[in-house]
Amino acid sequence: METTQWLVTLTFRVTVSGVRSKDDSVAAGLEQLKQDLCSGKEVPVEASVRRITNLVEEEPIFGVRW
Numbered sequence: 001m002e003t004t005q006w007l008v009t010l011t012f013r014v015t016v017s018g019v020r021s022k023d024d025s026v027a028a029g030l031e032q033l034k035q036d037l038c039s040g041k042e043v044p045v046e047a048s049v050r051r052i053t054n055l056v057e058e059e060p061i062f063g064v065r066w
Contacts, residue, residue, distance in 0.1 A: 005052040
């Protein structure tokens with residue numbers, strides 16, 4: 001029996017201020033998201049899902065580990 005695999009992409013939206021660069025805004029956004037999730041605050045999220053048909057040909061998946 002073959003297991004179906006799915007690619008789930010989650011998009012979280014947070015607002016940050018007081019940063020000057022794109023890299024700093026990403027770092028501040030990730031920190032804000034982490035704090036909001038840990039405190040139980042509701043965070044707006046969108047999800048898209050698609051079935052993975054050929055793992056070898058799929059685009060690389062990049063992410064951030066906490």
